[in-house]
Amino acid sequence: MDELLAKRNTPVDSVIEFNIDDDILVKRICGRLLHEPSGRTYHEEFYPPKKPMTDDLTGEPLKRRSDDNPEALRTRLDAFHKQTAPLVEYYNRKGLYTTVNADKPAPVVYDSILSAFRKAKSKDLVIFV
Incomplete structure (x- = not known):
């Protein structure tokens, strides 16, 4: 990754992981509901x-994505964790890694992201957003 970015003259100055249980x-994810014709979305708990x-508007049935089930999601999450763990370790050793608790309210998450960018900038590194 570093070699590819160096060839493109695009340095990495901060790596942020959105961490959530x-x-x-x-x-x-398993609570998501979709009205396919319109693209409207609902959630069983947060926006039922x-x-x-x-x-709500048409009275037509809502659907779930076929892969929005606990078994499929846990398989995807296991693969994600296995693939990202080496990257987290690598960028953490370089002092570029920050984890953000993504289970906090949006303004708190946003402030955490800005804080990570400010920290990177304080090291005289360029920030690409």
């Missing part, structure tokens, strides 16, 4: 339709 992700599994 897998159980919370499963709950969030007025009538279960029914679009």
